[in-house]
Amino acid sequence: MDLPIIYHEDYVAPLPPGHRFPMAKFGLLYEMLRLDGVAERSQFHAPELLGSEWIELVHDRDYIQAYCNGTLDDKAQRRIGLPWSPALVNRTCIASSGTVLTAKLALECGLACNTAGGTHHAFPNYGSGFCIFNDLAIASRVLQKMGLVRQVLIVDLDVHQGDGTATIFQNDSSVFTFSMHCEVNFPGTKQKSDLDVALPVGMEDDEYLQTLAKYLPDLLSDVKPDLVLYDAGADTHQADKLGKLSLTDTGLFRREMQVLSTCLAGGYPVACVIGGGYSDDMKGLVYRHSLLHRSASQVYRQYRL
Secondary structure (H helix, E strand, C coil), X not given: CCCCEECCHHHCCCXXXXXXXXXXXXXXXXXXXXXXXXXXXXXXXXXXXXXXXXXXXXXXXXXXXXXXXXXXXXXXXXXXXXXXXXXXXXXXXXXXXXXHHHHHHHHHHCEEEECCCCCCCCECXXXXXXXXXXXXXXXXXXXXXXXXXXXXXXEECCCCCCHHHHHHCCCCCCEEEEEEEECCXXXXXXXXXXXXXXXXXXXXXXXXXXXXXXXXXXXHHHHCCCEEEEECCXXXXXXXXXXXXXXXXXXXXXXXXXXXXXXXXCCCCEEEECCCCCCCCHHHHHHXXXXXXXXXXXXXXXXXX
16 A cells, blocks of 8 residues: 545635735645656545534634634634635635544554645634644544544644644643744744744754754653654745745755654654645745655655555
């Protein structure tokens, strides 16, 4: 069996022309993985829509209903940064479903990758920073509720702190939140993860990877998770519009290999989401996101999963 990859055509929803969120990247990532021979059609799994009762494990019912019905007030809508539409509601729910399916397949196969996900700025009762529902938190809660996992480790390497995730699990020892992010970047007010590693602006490949190596192996040994949820944000790249770190393509690939190999060598299954990535050069951005799936395919074969 080959690496399971999760994709749904509804991962792309229409946005106004010129909107700064690069919505097209999700469909283009699927196409690139197919065209470059990274994945065959048979490797792709499409999620089914989650019921609202699963989303309510993380988010307040009033917030869910207001968002889904399009009745959020203007201030709450501006904080999200994406104009409301029925198509975006569907996209939000199907992407969260995709991360749940990714987590389930990771438990079955040892490793699985979504082609979306990483909406770590969503809080229980509001959305923020292009994030509406927190897919990482929803996947953690759903799998716990189903009795598939007890202990989860969230490894968040997006360039921005996973503030929503940190808040959701701040009093819950069954989900350990680790965020390694650029110190001087969004969100302006940071929350308290179980472990925060704030990086200086401009950090390059070697120092970044050495910093990660200082923490990840010990975290795995200490937490002993039943599942690792990995947010592989590509916005740590030197060309990212919203990043402020200086990783190269090679550095990103090395990071993915390092995370996946370290986890799998210890016997910890990993469910991956692509996290943030922002650029006017859409082809370059999609390639950077694809490095997750390229490295995961290599590691999957290496470990004969």
